[in-house]
Amino acid sequence: MGCGTSKGLPEASMKGYVGVVQSLVAFSRAREDEPKKRTRGPWFSGSVRDPPPASDKQQQTLRDAGPQDRVAKYKDKFDPRVTARYDIKALIGRGSFSRVVRVEHRATRQPFAIKLMEVEAPEGREVCASELAVLQRVSHANVIQLIEVFQFPQRVYMVLELATGGxxxxxxxxxxxxxxxxxxxxxxxxxxxxxxxxxxxxxxxxxxxxxxxxxxxxxxxxxxxxxxxxxxxxxxxxxxxxxxxxxxxxxxxxxxxxxxxxxxxxxxxxxxxxxxxxxxxxxxxxxxxxxxxxxxxxxxxxxxxxxxxxxxxxxxxxxxxxxxxxxxxxxxxxxxxxxxxxxxxxxxxxxxxxxxxxxxxxxxxxxxxxxxxxxxxxxxxxxxxxxxxxxxxxxxxxxxx
Missing domain, CATH: 1.10.510.10 (Transferase(Phosphotransferase) domain 1)
Structure with missing residues (x-):
């Protein structure tokens, strides 16, 4: 669910519950049969505003698109000043106001995650400002680290550590x-x-x-x-x-x-x-x-x-x-x-x-x-x-x- 002073309690608790265990059991079963690694994007959960489900046509388009097509699609959304420094590799998460992609720093080849946040709408701006205020303040071995930020009128790009250990x-x-x-x-x-x-x-x-x-x-x-x-x-x-x-x-x-x-x-x-x-x-x-x-x-x-x-x-x-x-x-x-x-x-x-x-x-x-x-x-x-x-x-x- 979202977070706002005018919002009430969640409409359903099962989604949050299933989210707790589903990926784990899928992971466990995959190990028993044929392994298929699935790594979760580190920014989203059932409690954050989720995007509306895609239409049948949108789902078919996503199925038909190959990995390179999907990467190209999200590259087009990135400001050239960001892609000049980071090479976009894959989409790893999405929310109502954001997309998270895996990237590589072009000079060092070190992997990172970039969270692209849409800030044109007031609600998206509020969510971004709140999260960014926290991330810019923290620096600890056991807290995800913000590396750098690119801020533009319509979008904000947060470069963060990429957690790959599950x-x-x-x-x-x-x-x-x-x-x-x-x-x-x-x-x-x-x-x-x-x-x-x-x-x-x-x-x-x-x-x-x-x-x-x-x-x-x-x-x-x-x-x-x-x-x-x-x-x-x-x-x-x-x-x-x-x-x-x-x-x-x-x-x-x-x-x-x-x-x-x-x-x-x-x-x-x-x-x-x-x-x-x-x-x-x-x-x-x-x-x-x-x-x-x-x-x-x-x-x-x-x-x-x-x-x-x-x-x-x-x-x-x-x-x-x-x-x-x-x-x-x-x-x-x-x-x-x-x-x-x-x-x-x-x-x-x-x-x-x-x-x-x-x-x-x-x-x-x-x-x-x-x-x-x-x-x-x-x-x-x-x-x-x-x-x-x-x-x-x-x-x-x-x-x-």
Missing amino acids: ELLERVVSRGHFTERDATQALRMVLDGVGYLHDLGITHRDLKPENLLYYHPGADSRLLVTDFGLATFGGTGSEGSKTADHTGADNTWSLRTTCGTPEYMAPEVLLRKPYTCAVDMWALGVIAYIVLSGSMPFEDDSRTRLYRSIVRGKYSFHGDPWPSVSNLAKDFIQRLLPVDPATRLTADQAIRHPWVATMAASSSMRNLHRSISRNLRQRTSRSSSRCPSSRASSGDSNKLA
């Missing part, structure tokens, strides 16, 4: 072996990035596994927080009013906009209460739950029941593999998912939690991979049977075959 959950499945220690290694990098953002007064507001990407396919790759389409500096202007946050600091702002991806929204967002960066910590609790189990703490076919569960903080550690997961890991999740944001761990506190700080040294080294993969596959199968149309609209346009 999503967090894709890595969990593809490695074939996954323990609590592996989980803490990933979560530690995410907490480093999120803590840095919060120190700058930035609230991401759309943290989820799809927005956590590995920089390269190697085992030593850093994990990046990406997709700042809904991020904001602590709510200036009409976004909110200044308040003390859950740490007692007086330099944070209370936000009021209802936005994000349904399954990861904190209770205070759904209740339309003023909120702080604590909403990101709630989302990290949901992510930790998914990473350790392949299931979601809050899910339901009914949007009303889903939101009711979130507002009540109603979830459990029942079913496989939870009996094999350590109490420390469960405690970590519980401390991120209290309904009261004042009692939630901050990023700095979370990274010092014994489970993370010791990298699960006292935890079982049992391989959780089979249970995680099975749970993800089962959930995707159920979601597809209940909501078949969501498979076609859950983000395939953001994949690069």
Whole structure:
């Protein structure tokens, strides 16, 4: 969904849910049959404004066009001052106001991504200005990096790092072996990035596994927080009013906009209460739950029941593999998912939690991979049977075959 003070809650939660697991299970099945690599564009998610579906004629035109034709089409949209420096290679993502392409720097041959944003319309200008304000401020190993910007009256071109290592959950499945220690290694990098953002007064507001990407396919790759389409500096202007946050600091702002991806929204967002960066910590609790189990703490076919569960903080550690997961890991999740944001761990506190700080040294080294993969596959199968149309609209346009 989009993000705006006049917008209500999402019309459906299944799209966001399917987006969490679909690409992962497709990736897992491809490994079991004939591999077909698909890398997700690092800027889009089900929560950001999606383009309307293409007509039958448009879809047929895209099918008939070869890769070179498609590249040529998007090259024509680029300002010559951009193409003079970067060679356009492929389209890797699209949104209502933007296109993302893979490029190579002509001099160094280094790969990057360019996000082309249409800023002629006021709404596109607003989205671009918000995202650019955040990206121009950040510089951290675990946050996607803005390289340079080309600004013109109708379009803005953001050159960013190209993350090629896949999503967090894709890595969990593809490695074939996954323990609590592996989980803490990933979560530690995410907490480093999120803590840095919060120190700058930035609230991401759309943290989820799809927005956590590995920089390269190697085992030593850093994990990046990406997709700042809904991020904001602590709510200036009409976004909110200044308040003390859950740490007692007086330099944070209370936000009021209802936005994000349904399954990861904190209770205070759904209740339309003023909120702080604590909403990101709630989302990290949901992510930790998914990473350790392949299931979601809050899910339901009914949007009303889903939101009711979130507002009540109603979830459990029942079913496989939870009996094999350590109490420390469960405690970590519980401390991120209290309904009261004042009692939630901050990023700095979370990274010092014994489970993370010791990298699960006292935890079982049992391989959780089979249970995680099975749970993800089962959930995707159920979601597809209940909501078949969501498979076609859950983000395939953001994949690069």
